[in-house]
Amino acid sequence: MRHIPFFRWVLAAGIALFAWSVGLFAMGSDPAFTASRQIDLAVVDEKADGTCRVQWEDPYAGKTREGPYHCDARRSDLLKAPQYTDSRGYGWETGFMFTEGPDRGDLYDVEAPSQGDLSTADTLLLWAVPLVLIGLIGGNIRAVPRVLGVQAKLVRRATRLAEAAGWAAEDYARAVTAVRDAGHDGALDAQSDPELVRSLWVLRETGPETRRTAEEARVLADRLRPLLEEAAPAAGLRNRLRAGPAARSAAEAAVTDLRHVLDDADRQGLQERFTQASTDLLRGQDTAWSSLAARADFERNPDAYRRLLVSLAPPEPVTWTALRRRRRQRRAEESAAQR
Incomplete structure (x- = not known):
């Protein structure tokens, strides 16, 4: 249902009559003086x-x-x-x-009490004053239910939680993609790509808990996005006043759901876990120290790296197409080495 600004039009009418009355006084159109x-x-x-x-x-x-x-x-x-x-x-x-x-x-x-009928300017002023008062008071009273009950602070908390969840999920996906994009078939040796080893080291350092946290973050971010869109009218006074009745009703329901989600997140400490996961995943990015640490850790326990690589990027089945692609890749590497 579309919002009808009744009191706004009443206020506008009162202001118009008041301006008309002032104009008549200014032009001296009162019969008593003209x-x-x-x-x-x-x-x-x-x-x-x-x-x-x-x-x-x-x-x-x-x-x-x-x-x-x-x-x-x-x-x-x-x-x-x-x-x-x-x-x-x-x-x-x-x-x-x-x-x-x-x-x-x-x-x-x-000052005579019975001077006769009111002038046009006086009559307009008598109509203007109550209209202005009705427009101001009625408009504010009508705005009360649109302002009360909404919690911009809660929406901002939910927004920060959604951002933390999104960053944790994206950082983990970026680390896994770096491993899969290395183009290996599961074999690791002393000549392996340093970037691949470093990416695997980052995932080993963060541990399997980070993978579970990233999955929770992805699910939570997908749940929060539509709720935040519906709760947008509750995020600020201007949005509340502009929204229609249907949008305000949907915002109230979304705020209720957000409150339950935030309560669960607080009990589980999700935002802190998401922030920590992002910090751990980004700690070893693009530094010489992380490359050295990754190489040293790989030399101490290469089997753990191979198992992790297989779990993240399983080798593709051996087919004639795959064999031909590997032969072409090997010839290309040999040609590049000879040049």
Whole structure:
């Protein structure tokens, strides 16, 4: 089932309405300001909280009008009666008068409780705020089950175990391949290829336990690879949030299997064994000392080397084809020696 980002669209709608409201305010499209002009007011009476009664000139009615208003109580005392120099003893304030519509000539009182209907910008803002809150809170709540229960640390442990297993299996396979690629039929003598002897020495030094460890490593690596692929959404926060419900469900099941595999591996010490096997197999690679040690060990016990070679690279059956191939190889070697 494909994930539908419902709360993301709700958040986007809220942000769009908020931007629209801000744009209307910035362009001054509020009717209260586009259809009004600033005028002087004579403050007839004023309370400490700013409630006052004012007079103003109404050019549309052609007379002086008087009515309630909310003055700025924090303005300077020099603008209030009796300090203000007005022959009538009134104070001074400024305000806005409507110049259009049915309220033409009336004052626009910003703080009046019953000023009329909300402006377009105010209405958009009232819709935008709850939409933004719903989008943010709902989206985070919905993301909780996608974040909880996944264990990136466990996936990283399983990845390291899979890498150690893969390296152990590959290192052992490389050592065996080096023996088989030497092209011998099972006979070893004093003139044997030094590379073949050194490869056999490496396998003898690591012992039969390494072969069993390498086999376990190969089996475990083959088991871990598909589990790690399914558990990929649990490997990081970004992957968790991008994955759909089906992928998250598969990841949870894969994480459960990985946990069992890691528990078994910890009990058996597999990762340490894999690391040690790789270290032992690579210890004697491409060094003069390992070649000398291999030759000395071969001279002390050549039969053990022959048995190991036969077990790793059994001689091919003697057939006319094999005999002809050996004769051609011998002639080629003799020709090369004569040159």
